[in-house]
Amino acid sequence: MSQIKVSFLISTKNRCEDLLLTLHKIKHLFGSNVDCVVFDDGSTDTTFEKTKTMFPEVVLLRNEVSKGYIYCRNKMLNQTKADFAISLDDDAHFLTENPLEIIQNYFSENKHCGLIATRIFWNTSENKNSNTNEIPEKVKGFVGCGHIWRMKAWREIPNYPEWYEFYGEENFASLQLLKAKWEVHYVPQIFVQHRVNLKNRTQTNNDFAFRYRRSLRADWYNYFLFFPMSKIPRRIMYSIGMQSVKIFKGNLKVVSPLFRAIFDLIIAAPKLISNRNALSSEEYSDYLKLNETKIYWKPEK
Structure with a gap:
């Protein structure tokens, strides 16, 4: 070194x-x-x-x-x-x-x-x-x-x-x-x-709601900051739709963080507009071709 x-x-x-x-x-x-x-x-x-x-x-x-x-x-x-x-x-x-x-x-x-x-x-x-x-x-x-x-x-x-x-x-x-x-x-x-x-982390309702809310809104923030405008509505509606499916299936823990994340998105709108750095069509296409982020590794059996 x-x-x-x-x-x-x-x-x-x-x-x-x-x-x-x-x-x-x-x-x-x-x-x-x-x-x-x-x-x-x-x-x-x-x-x-x-x-x-x-x-x-x-x-x-x-x-x-x-x-x-x-x-x-x-x-x-x-x-x-x-x-x-x-x-x-x-x-x-x-x-x-x-x-x-x-x-x-x-x-x-x-x-x-x-x-x-x-x-x-x-x-x-x-x-x-x-x-x-x-x-x-x-x-x-x-x-x-x-x-x-x-x-x-x-x-x-x-x-x-x-x-x-x-x-x-x-x-x-x-x-x-x-x-x-x-x-x-x-x-x-x-x-x-x-x-x-990770199992203990998700068993606490307060911790779950906090992390779930922040995770949802973070994805939405990045959509509005970087994705081409034509792609954003579909991304947002798909995300909210997936949360709605969870609620209809009885996962009521999702309700509060979902609505709080929507409120956060509205409040953050001025910052999202002023900091927008949109990907070009070519950059967006290149981004979609990349492999997904590697988060959790598990030992091979």
């Missing part, structure tokens, strides 16, 4: 134990050309103090009052002097033994790749069978919990939109990369574990 500057960028809030475990898992990768930045977004637990004491080599930033996940990501990306920036959630770590070498080589060999999307295993238990027959491919987008920016590409597109708050900002960035003639590549050789129990 000589003369190549790599930076780990991690945003966190009130998840001290998760963060400390992540730092423990990746600290062997730190070195003279590899640093780690942690942005504490107004934690009220012992995150800041313990991180400073236990990992003095980490560059520690802090908001006294929370300004949001996207604010922190933008600030870290805009301040870094690295060639490549590895974005990890505070509850994610590499399972690949030599990720930095793979990252450097892949970017060197793929000049149009602006961002690497990693293979992600979502589970609290470590996977013992990490083998895969998957090969790198161009994809539509990436997952926030584990990806790597070529910083030259980041500097050519707008910041993540803070008004998205949570969800959709990765798709926003992917479409901006497409407009700027950069590509998103899924590279399964770079393997990340996201220490999340």
